[in-house]
Amino acid sequence: MAVLGIGLSSILALANKKLHIFEDPRIEQVDDLLPHANCGACGFPGCRAFAEELVAGDVTPGACPVSSSECVATIAGLLGIEAGAREKRVARLACAGGKNVTRMRANYAGLSTCRGASLVAGGGKGCPWGCLGLDDCMAACPFDAITMDENELPVVDEDKCTACGACVLACPKHLFSLHDVNHRLWVACMNNERGAAAKKQCEAACIGCGLCAKDAAEGLIEITGNLAQIDFGRIEAANMDAIQRCPTGAIVWLDKEQGPIIGAKAVEARQKAAAKAAEEAAAAAAAKQETA
């Protein structure tokens, strides 16, 4: 027994020497410093793979959007490389159709996920492009950066968002995309319908009227497929003038503190619509009372 033990252990010892693979010890050190969110935002499959690329010198630590600046500086110091440029990017939702403004065309009663709903006749939302509001993005976000507001529309916390892209993949309507955090002018709509038809589906739909394009710097906004589209190459020229005359509030200014700001015209239109709805509700209630 003892001989067998010594024999086998010497084989193991030999194998350990013979089959040893050298690994740069810095990979382990760098990996320890990374956040271990394994979110994939850097473009590599997990933190370990990113650490290997860092040590190989193919990327700079700044490419990790989750690590703090101190952490990035530490890694850069350890490896003796530059920290690299850090562009803060965030996920942006191209829909403003909360349940306060969008009509419903059917009542969906199945599995309560957006993807499930979208596979059953596109869900119940009146706008075929719009957000279904069943929280798939919130569930997919590994950083708790997405919350649902009172109108069942997701809100992205710019500080927490690392642009990992989990929500981009999760949304069955493809409403999320990753953008530079400084892109403040934003079209919160994907509806390709013509004006009247789009308005029928959602009060906050882009009707393709082109007022924003006229008020903005030349070439910044273009109308294609009945929808305003921003040329992000010219985003430097953007200012709040573009949103002021939008009749529906589809084009917004994403303020860091206040959230999406809609133009004066849209505010007016929303107030009118709310007043009308209240009036109709009151009339309906009165009629009901009369019949009773």
Added chain:
Amino acid sequence: MAQNFVLGHTFSHGVHPPEHKKGTRTEPIERLGFAPTLVVPLAQHIGAPAKAVVAKKQEVARGELIAEAGGFVSVPMHAPAAGTVTKIDLALIASGSMAPAVYIKVDPEASQEALEGEPFDIEAAAPGDLVGAVQQAGLVGLGGAAFPTHVKMTVPEGKTIDTVLANGCECEPYLTCDHRLMLEQKDELFAGLAIALKATGADRAIIGIEDNKQDALALLRDSVPHGLPIFVAPVKTKYPQGAEKMLIKALLNREVPSGGLPMDVNVACFNVSTLAQMAALLPKRQGLIERVVTVTGPGVRKPGNYLIPLGTPLQFILDHVGLTDDARQVILGGPMMGPSVSSLDVPTTKGVSGILALTQKELDDRPKQVYPCIKCGSCVEACPLYLNPSLLGALARKEEYEAMEQGYHLNDCFECASCTYVCPSNIPLVQYFRIAKSMNRERKAAKRK
């Protein structure tokens, strides 16, 4: 006659949902009038969408070509009625998305005679010409899948077809359109089979009919034309007997390999409606412009089998047959596999075999609470493809979608819903599988980018 009543061939596993066919099985096919505006989506079939060849304000005759095939796996569209093209624009389709469609305002004055092309001599035509003519006719599988028929008829080099199957099972509850068609258009069905035999070079054809349609079985068996190698075979009434793979298993005891096609086991399978339309359209080179649809369900006042022009909005059809006040849900196709619609503006397309209206009562009867899986194995015994729905469901809950595909044959599931039907815990298994397939598709698309 006695042999009609022996226990039919079948596959193992499957389920027995209530049939609900009594309401319409004796109703003769009735022609429905034209809606004021017809909406013809350019993508009514599996494959590339058709390309519109008409312009706004153009006048079209009934049966005129309005869109040509967008590739090999694609078919052309024909005008379902004479009238004017008002626009080519987005329209809401059954999947809930917006897709390009040709809008035709029907001209009430115009002659609604279907346009006839040059006569086509089927007897003299080569198999390749027949296949081309089938594509030109815009034919797709009318059983519900809407897969272009000519693709199934094209036998690639190195493969042979020895048997053509005509699928007259109609295993979905409520639907009776194929049943009526077999009773009323038997000559077209046989003529269609003769075309399919010639085009594929098969030696024999078998019409498979579920044994709950004894009248159709007897009628077809007694009237098979002389000289044609056509056999009529009863199969057991069981869901999903009408699925291509299950019918092949039942009649020929051949198994289509995982990820394969019927062609891999030398079979071509067509729905009986498709074959009947083939025989009706080909001799005059006409296009598919209408189909038989069973409009039924507890929410319908006048259920029946209607010959409906393609592109007719559901609202028009349901106005004609009358909805009860408590009708709440409309399903296209049968209740097992048919998708619900979210709007009655959706037009009838080539793949719509039934329109089913359910009432508040059926919705209330539906189990609401989902319980955990108790590992009873009912779903394993129900799955006609020998998958393990219970395990797949557990993986789906953990969002292990790639493992479902790679390790457990998710993509072989054709979503017959037998597992969901038998699950005592009301787990929406098929819904999970559809989500999983959809996520896998998107992941692959994202990776390609």
